[in-house]
Amino acid sequence: MSQEEMSEKSYTEKAGQLHVEHVDDVPSAGGVHEVVVQGSETLKAALEKEPPQPRSKRMLQLYMIVSVAYLCSSLNGYDGQLMGNMLVLPAFDSEFGASIVGIKAGYISAMYTIGGVCSLPFVGPAVDTWGRRVGMFIGCFSVILGTIIEGTSGMTGSLGQFLGGRFLLGFGVSIAASAAPIYVCEISHPAYRGIMTGLYNTVYNVGAIAAAGSLRGGENYAGNQSWLIPTWIQMVCSGIVCSLCFFLPESPRWLYTNGRQEQAAAVITKYHGLDDPDSVYLKLQMQEFGEELNLDGADKRWWDYRALFKNRASRYRLMCNLVLTVWGQWSGNGLTSYFMPAFLATAGVTDPTTVLDINLGTSFAGLFVSMTGATFVEKIGRRKLFYRILLVISFWWVLITITAGVFNNTGAKGAGDAAILFVNLFGITYSFGITPLQALYPVECLSYEQRAKGMAFSSLVVNAALMVNQFGLPVAIQNIGWKLYIVFVGWTLIESAVVFFFLVETKGRTLEELDEIFNAPNPRKASLAVKKVTLDAEAHVLNVEKLN
Secondary structure (H helix, E strand, C coil), X not given: CCHHHHHHHCCCCCCCXXXXXXXXXXXXXXXCEEEEEEECHHHHHHHHHCCCCCCCHHHHHHHHHHHHHHHHHHHHHXXXXXXXXXXXXXXXXXXXCCCCCCHHHHHHHHHHHHHHHHCHHHHHHHHHHCCHHHHHHHHHHHHHHHHHHHHHHHHHCCXXXXXXXXXXXXXXXXXXXXXXXXXXHHHCCCCCHHHHHHHHHHCHHHHHHHHHHHHHHHCCCCCCHHHHHHHHHCCHHHHHHHHHHHHCCCCHHHHHHCCCHHHHHHHHHHHCCCCCCCCHHHHHHHHHHHHHCCCCCHHHXXXXXXXXXXXXXXXXXXXXXXXXXXXXXXXXXXXHCCCHHHHHHHCCCCCHHHHHHXXXXXXXXXXXXXXXXXXXXXXXXXXXXXXXXXXXXXXXXXXXXXHHHHHHHHCCHHHHHHHHHHHHHHHHHXXXXXXXXXXXXXXXXXXXXHHHHHHHHHHHXXXXXXXXXXXXXXHHHHHHHHXXXXXXXXXXXXXXXXXXXXXXXXXXXXXXXXXXXXXXXXXXXXXXXXEEEEECCCCCEEEEEECC
């Protein structure tokens, strides 16, 4: 059956996010009108039949529900800001002998990544077997234990104990950061999946702000208190998640595939249908669940990773997932998180207070800009936003390289100030275009059967990418200084080309509807298809015409 024939059957077959442009409203007797759609024509029918109410009581409750899961995103932001700037504190350097560059800085930071890699066999069982909420709890509880071990190392002076705490932190964050975005993506209203999941990763900056603020405040304390205070604060968000996660509704998709279809329907009715048992959103999603979700898939077998590689569509899904996650780490942003003090040193800024003030300011800017960017992922599209932002980032690296090179050769203060300006513009650009996509796009690209294990595998790859950053960047900065930035100029251009030619557009479709895209001979081309849809006065699809 062709796509056009499928579209004409009924608006209850599919639902999805979509970008709609009205091209003709026909005031005929039947109220027939036409729209141009890139994505699912059936959501347009559902939206016209039952317009969403974003300020309704149930939707406000849903925003609060996903906000608890958002706190899991703050964990990575906190640690990235904490460790990058803790290394600049004299008391921490005195306690453990770690400076802002060199191999010791590398392995202190990398122990977090090693813990994340070791957690990966446990992500599938935690998230698939026991549910998304249990995955968040296990991850955050591990973060609490790791924080306690780290915090008490100030009394023992043991670097080994501190590294053990770092290991547990990385272990827990990896599990929580796999479970939480899946949960948000799966429970979000189908009309708002893009912005609700896009906002998840913007809370990374809340963690970064909390870390920068606690480091700035801790600087006023003598001795180990300057780094112990921000270390203990690291467990606050995890504690909130552990306290509240079991009061949240479970993902309706997880409930459905685990034999609890009535509970899945109840969650959808309450939060998507606004308590209406006849809601079109309930009919749309329950029918899709029945058609697309495998009740005996690989997600039921903790050891079975074959769903990631079993056919061309599965491998293409995983490729799209990995490109965004790896590109998100290798575009130079490591220099603006873990090793910002070392970067600023190449631009002539070495005063610890000034470094902390700059980081606090950039974190606030990052939060505002990334939240703004999350509102554009549906308007611009994931793929288009990604490759265009990478082109702009490459431009900033050109200017950063020139100004840092001039400063290092001449000592001109103006050149150093310009380098700092451009690296902050880089950070703003990255926050606007890449930060909102980092939790949204990788989850969207994976089928339900792949989702938890795919995010775990993605975490393995991205942690390997992080280890290159954490071991390689401090050594490279120490040995070649500003010349390292030349590499990022060319590399980000390559990244942009890969995104343009290979990645699919996921906006305008439900998670289940993406099966059709990835099964196409050319998934990228299929994802960019535009259709003219004819609807009647009751929002039934009368005709679908492909325009490209």
